[in-house]
Amino acid sequence: MKHIELKQGRTFMGYASEGEDLLSALTKFVKDKKIQAGYFNVIGAVKSAVIGFYDEHSQSYKKVTLNQELEISGCLGNISIKDEEEFIHAHIILGNEEGKTYSGHLFEGTPVLLAEFNVQELTGEKLVRKFNEASGLFMWDI
Numbered sequence: 355m356k357h358i359e360l361k362q363g364r365t366f367m368g369y370a371s372e373g374e375d376l377l378s379a380l381t382k383f384v385k386d387k388k389i390q391a392g393y394f395n396v397i398g399a400v401k402s403a404v405i406g407f408y409d410e411h412s413q414s415y416k417k418v419t420l421n422q423e424l425e426i427s428g429c430l431g432n433i434s435i436k437d438e439e440e441f442i443h444a445h446i447i448l449g450n451e452e453g454k455t456y457s458g459h460l461f462e463g464t465p466v467l468l469a470e471f472n473v474q475e476l477t478g479e480k481l482v483r484k485f486n487e488a489s490g491l492f493m494w495d496i
């Protein structure tokens with residue numbers, strides 16, 4: 355396994371308010387705070403959601419739009435640098451009123467009802483995404 359070793363930086367806790375787009379709000383937050391590496395998690399609820407599944411063969415995401423209020427059972431991800439900007443990679447698990455779940459890669463188009471987050475900054479080395487032709491994905495260059 356390839357890896358780098360980082361140190362704990364700042365720790366943040368907060369929430370996104372009704373109507374804020376979850377991915378956009380997280381991205382704006384890490385850009386405003388200049389968090390270049392780290393990880394986070396979120397719990398709360400959304401009004402609707404756009405999630406995706408990466409299809410290796412077509413090298414594209416199959417998107418699913420969920421037009422219903424759902425619980426954010428868990429949303430987790432990491433922060434690194436892509437195209438010289440702070441970049442969020444997030445996955446989300448969403449639960450409905452029957453306790454059944456949907457999950458996938460988080461896309462914009464996911465307005466929250468309320469979402470409580472915590473973000474842990476990591477420092478020491480740069481974690482940069484570069485395009486990998488074999489996978490069609492921007493992978494960490496380490």
Ligand code: ZN
Pocket residue numbers: 443444445459460
């Ligand atoms: Zn993903």
